Amino acid sequence: MGNISAVTYARANRHxxxxxxxxxxxxxxxxxxxxxxxxxxxxxxxxxxxxLRTGMENVSxxxxxxxxxxxxxxxxxxxxxxxxxxxxxxxxPVDPIEEWRTAPFEPAEHEGxxxxxxxxxxxxQLYSQLKALESLFHVHGGKLPxxxxxxxxxxxxxxxxxxxxxxxxxxxxxxxDVALVTDTKMLAPDVPTLCVGLxxxxxxxxxxxxxxxxxxxxxYGGNIQNPLxxxxxxxxxxxxxxxxxxxxxxxxxxxxxSVEEKASWRRIAAxxxxxxxxxxxTALCGEDGYTPLERAWGRPTLDVxxxxxxxxxxxxxxxxxxxALAKLSxxxxxxxxPAEVITQVRNFIHEIQPSGIRxxxxxxxxxxxxxxxxxxxxxxxAADVLRQVFGNRTVFVRSGGSIPIVSDFQxxxxxxxxxxxxxxxxxxxxxxxxxxxxxxxxxGIEAVIRLMERLKPVA
Amino acid sequence: MGNISAVTYARANRHxxxxxxxxxxxxxxxxxxxxxxxxxxxxxxxxxxxxLRTGMENVSxxxxxxxxxxxxxxxxxxxxxxxxxxxxxxxxPVDPIEEWRTAPFEPAEHEGxxxxxxxxxxxxQLYSQLKALESLFHVHGGKLPxxxxxxxxxxxxxxxxxxxxxxxxxxxxxxxDVALVTDTKMLAPDVPTLCVGLxxxxxxxxxxxxxxxxxxxxxYGGNIQNPLxxxxxxxxxxxxxxxxxxxxxxxxxxxxxSVEEKASWRRIAAxxxxxxxxxxxTALCGEDGYTPLERAWGRPTLDVxxxxxxxxxxxxxxxxxxxALAKLSxxxxxxxxPAEVITQVRNFIHEIQPSGIRxxxxxxxxxxxxxxxxxxxxxxxAADVLRQVFGNRTVFVRSGGSIPIVSDFQxxxxxxxxxxxxxxxxxxxxxxxxxxxxxxxxxGIEAVIRLMERLKPVA
Numbered sequence: 001m002g003n004i005s006a007v008t009y010a011r012a013n014r015h016x017x018x019x020x021x022x023x024x025x026x027x028x029x030x031x032x033x034x035x036x037x038x039x040x041x042x043x044x045x046x047x048x049x050x051x052l053r054t055g056m057e058n059v060s061x062x063x064x065x066x067x068x069x070x071x072x073x074x075x076x077x078x079x080x081x082x083x084x085x086x087x088x089x090x091x092x093p094v095d096p097i098e099e100w101r102t103a104p105f106e107p108a109e110h111e112g113x114x115x116x117x118x119x120x121x122x123x124x125q126l127y128s129q130l131k132a133l134e135s136l137f138h139v140h141g142g143k144l145p146x147x148x149x150x151x152x153x154x155x156x157x158x159x160x161x162x163x164x165x166x167x168x169x170x171x172x173x174x175x176x177d178v179a180l181v182t183d184t185k186m187l188a189p190d191v192p193t194l195c196v197g198l199x200x201x202x203x204x205x206x207x208x209x210x211x212x213x214x215x216x217x218x219x220y221g222g223n224i225q226n227p228l229x230x231x232x233x234x235x236x237x238x239x240x241x242x243x244x245x246x247x248x249x250x251x252x253x254x255x256x257x258s259v260e261e262k263a264s265w266r267r268i269a270a271x272x273x274x275x276x277x278x279x280x281x282t283a284l285c286g287e288d289g290y291t292p293l294e295r296a297w298g299r300p301t302l303d304v305x306x307x308x309x310x311x312x313x314x315x316x317x318x319x320x321x322x323x324a325l326a327k328l329s330x331x332x333x334x335x336x337x338p339a340e341v342i343t344q345v346r347n348f349i350h351e352i353q354p355s356g357i358r359x360x361x362x363x364x365x366x367x368x369x370x371x372x373x374x375x376x377x378x379x380x381x382a383a384d385v386l387r388q389v390f391g392n393r394t395v396f397v398r399s400g401g402s403i404p405i406v407s408d409f410q411x412x413x414x415x416x417x418x419x420x421x422x423x424x425x426x427x428x429x430x431x432x433x434x435x436x437x438x439x440x441x442x443x444g445i446e447a448v449i450r451l452m453e454r455l456k457p458v459a
Numbered sequence: 460m461g462n463i464s465a466v467t468y469a470r471a472n473r474h475x476x477x478x479x480x481x482x483x484x485x486x487x488x489x490x491x492x493x494x495x496x497x498x499x500x501x502x503x504x505x506x507x508x509x510x511l512r513t514g515m516e517n518v519s520x521x522x523x524x525x526x527x528x529x530x531x532x533x534x535x536x537x538x539x540x541x542x543x544x545x546x547x548x549x550x551x552p553v554d555p556i557e558e559w560r561t562a563p564f565e566p567a568e569h570e571g572x573x574x575x576x577x578x579x580x581x582x583x584q585l586y587s588q589l590k591a592l593e594s595l596f597h598v599h600g601g602k603l604p605x606x607x608x609x610x611x612x613x614x615x616x617x618x619x620x621x622x623x624x625x626x627x628x629x630x631x632x633x634x635x636d637v638a639l640v641t642d643t644k645m646l647a648p649d650v651p652t653l654c655v656g657l658x659x660x661x662x663x664x665x666x667x668x669x670x671x672x673x674x675x676x677x678x679y680g681g682n683i684q685n686p687l688x689x690x691x692x693x694x695x696x697x698x699x700x701x702x703x704x705x706x707x708x709x710x711x712x713x714x715x716x717s718v719e720e721k722a723s724w725r726r727i728a729a730x731x732x733x734x735x736x737x738x739x740x741t742a743l744c745g746e747d748g749y750t751p752l753e754r755a756w757g758r759p760t761l762d763v764x765x766x767x768x769x770x771x772x773x774x775x776x777x778x779x780x781x782x783a784l785a786k787l788s789x790x791x792x793x794x795x796x797p798a799e800v801i802t803q804v805r806n807f808i809h810e811i812q813p814s815g816i817r818x819x820x821x822x823x824x825x826x827x828x829x830x831x832x833x834x835x836x837x838x839x840x841a842a843d844v845l846r847q848v849f850g851n852r853t854v855f856v857r858s859g860g861s862i863p864i865v866s867d868f869q870x871x872x873x874x875x876x877x878x879x880x881x882x883x884x885x886x887x888x889x890x891x892x893x894x895x896x897x898x899x900x901x902x903g904i905e906a907v908i909r910l911m912e913r914l915k916p917v918a
Contacts, residue, residue, distance in 0.1 A: 031774075032772055032773060032774045032776060033772065034773075092776065093770070093772065093776060095770075096673070099672070099673075157774075157776070158774040158775060159774065159775050199677060201677075201775075201777075203775040203777070210741065211738070211739045211740055211741060212738070212739065212740030212741075213558070213738065213740075213887070213890050213891065214555070214558075214889070214890040214891065215738065215739065215889070215890060216860060216888055216889040216890070217760075217762040217764065217788060217790070218658065218660075218790060218858065218859045218860025218861055219735070219755065219858070219859050219860055219884075220735065220738075220739065220755075220859070221755075221760040221761075221762045221790050221859060222702065222745045222746065222754040222755055222758055222759075222760035222790070222859065223735060223739075223743040223744070223745045223751050223754050223755055224739050224741065224743060224744065224745075225741075225744060226762050226763055228694075228763040228764070228765070228766055229694060229698065229762070229763050231691070231766075232690070232691035232692075232694035232695050232763070232766075233691075233695055233700060235687075235688060235691035236691050236692055236695045239688065241692060241813065243681065276678070276679065276682060279670070279671070279672065279674065279679075280670045280671065280674065280679065280682075280683050281670055281671030281672075282669065282670060282671075282683065282684075282815045282816075283814065283815055284682045284683060285682070285683065285684060285814055285815050286681045286682045286683075287681065292682050295681040295682050296678065296679075296680075296681055296682055299681055300681075301676075301680040301681035302680075303676040303680045303685050303688070303777075303779055304685055304687040304688050304691070304769070305676065305687070305769045305770050305775075305776060305777060305778050305779075305780075306687070306768070306769035306770040306771045306776075306780075307687055307690075307691075307766040307768070307769070307783075308771045309765070309766070310763070310764045310765035310766070310786070311552070311554075311764050311765040311786060312765045312767045312786075313491055313492060313552065314491060314493075314617075315490075315491040315616075315617040315618065315823065316617060316618050316660075316662040316764075316786075316788065316823045316824040317491060317551065317552060317616070317764060317765075317786075317889075318660075318662070318762075318764060318788060318860075318889065319764050319765075319889055319890075320762055320764075321764075321765075324766075327769070327770060327771075327775075327776075329676060329775065329777060331676070331677060331680050331681070354700065355742065355744055356741045356742055356744055357741075364774065364775045365775040399677065399678070400677045400678050400679070400680060400681065401675060401677025401678055401777075402677055425678075428672070429675055430673070430674070430675040430776075430777065430778055431672050431673045431674060431675070431778075432672065432673065
């Protein structure tokens, strides 16, 4: 213990911290796939025992109808603020597995990066929080400078339904002043970044039901609606070739991007657009009248994630399938309402369904967009901490992605969230060869330490 | 042997013939799926040993780069015509397996039908030929009334490339006067039917390549072309909502349906359309200005058989896939040329490819349409034989399906084909719960016996 600072302690233990993170990454906790059920329990248990070792109290695994939550707290700093930390131990599926250069669940170090599914999203970033807590407890004689709750879920990649239910149900006891989420990205290496806005999401499955049974395209082709073609027609009716969504009423509540925001985004646009461009490998394109950054942060969009039906094997099977299914999502912005968007799409597809086809729509996930005030006192402290850790002025960005938990913190607990992310734009999250900068892992620990030490005087 | 007729012999052996057919149907010879490699060999061997037992000569399994062919002949009737018999021992995949009421490879008798994958298409119908040969040999003292060659393939359901190569390569030695194919359907029970026309096919795979890697739809959504949406757009550009194919030049060579054909089709339309309707379960619809029968037999069409790309599992994976693939086919009619059709589609999709998407097209299978003259002498004999066996006048139909081998017989051997089919419209070929009428199996044997006995005097 002695007189060393928490940051010094963290630096002295880097090797062990990295070793422990690798252990965490070896657990293939893919929440979307039922065959990983046991791995989900193992990952929850890993988080639980890590929290126990830090010094946190009330460490518990909370069963849900889905994957378990892990909760812990330390609330022995009366009169000081309470920070609700959040992370997730689940990861995305690894397909297409053949595109990985190293095994997704065998962490591999290469040129300062750690390659593994979940390295950046979110195990590495979550583990930064845990190691910050350990460091603080260690140098403060088994205490923390502020009150801390931590809530870790295993369903972030599949909709986070149960953590939302837990927060809703325990809204009265989960008191906190500010939430801390480390699940976002920095603009570029050494450019500290606070995310102050997220798009929401409305994720649905659309089914098109055609003939009563699968049919031979030779005998029936030309006389019936093919559900796959009908699905293609429906998709084309939802979004035009210029990227404009054509569902009636869809844009009615879209808040315009303010002149001030447009100006501030313009200053950082070049780097972000270059980074998008680099990953994509083709020209950026989208809705007319908006810059790429405005499209990504301030405009809604619609994407198809999969179309299922018919024959996917090799060779010429000539089937007209009885049914087709499309998985698709809309990213939504303030002040759109997810339930209303879903109703609009449902009504529209019923209106346009081709004769001979019955359609139905099922909601899979939804969350409203979130925007945090850049002049909030906690946001200002976090920005200053990041400047100190990375040596550059903190920039405020939004993300085109969705973190439904942030809406839940806002809706149920009435608290703002600090989206302090340490990922980089080329981390390949949700894709093959995901990685996390090892340096960012360590800087993340230091940032969380300093944030908790700085939040203290605000009480 | 003695004085009994071949038909009497066949009737006396029905029980055994059905038992043997069930053995054949138990072999899961799905040509499209690599895991059935051994089953393909087993099915070829089953055909070989069945042929050996009949009395055929030169019985041989012919290796190809794909699944083997089985060939046999009996050419000891000088001065008499030679009939080239054809069938296939491969079957369609069974998916969706959950919709089968009985196991697809455990033949089940129910209300006079035999349920199994391949029962009608084509093992049951092929076996009718084999048992007709056995019956003829048995009662004619080990001889046949005509010369017979038989060629059985294992790739009919996956394009039949190797049998086509074999016929092309051996065109000079595979001499014959007429071909016999038992792989089509009767109009209705007890309505003997000769098929005198088949649509051709042009089966292709279209790939749409978008971003360099799979991307997160939150970060990139709104700024890139989604290959699945691009594929939907391409599909919508190939065929309009009224069923008209919009590929430039596509209809240029389409032979109009003659007034005589229209009139003859009108006389049998009601039954066929009712049977199509019954299976489909929804209203028939298609190209304006044509009856359902005209659309099925005399008009080209386009169908999508599968769209592959992105995420097909449960839950909300938010991926924009790097690539999407569609499997689709055009059914073509006289005088369209498959290679030209494929070139037209290839050129068109390159012309319409959305910016940010590269498309390519791969040919999987193609065959021209075939029409046989109803006044051909062999066609007239076959029609009379069928009338005798089923007790009703034979009707001449076409099929909307494609049997590429018939084009090969025409192109390489210069012979007409008798498409004498014993299937029924509700046989569920290419779909769950395929069946074959047991009575039709037996009638098929008798029809082939009588045909071979009647072809004799034509020499």
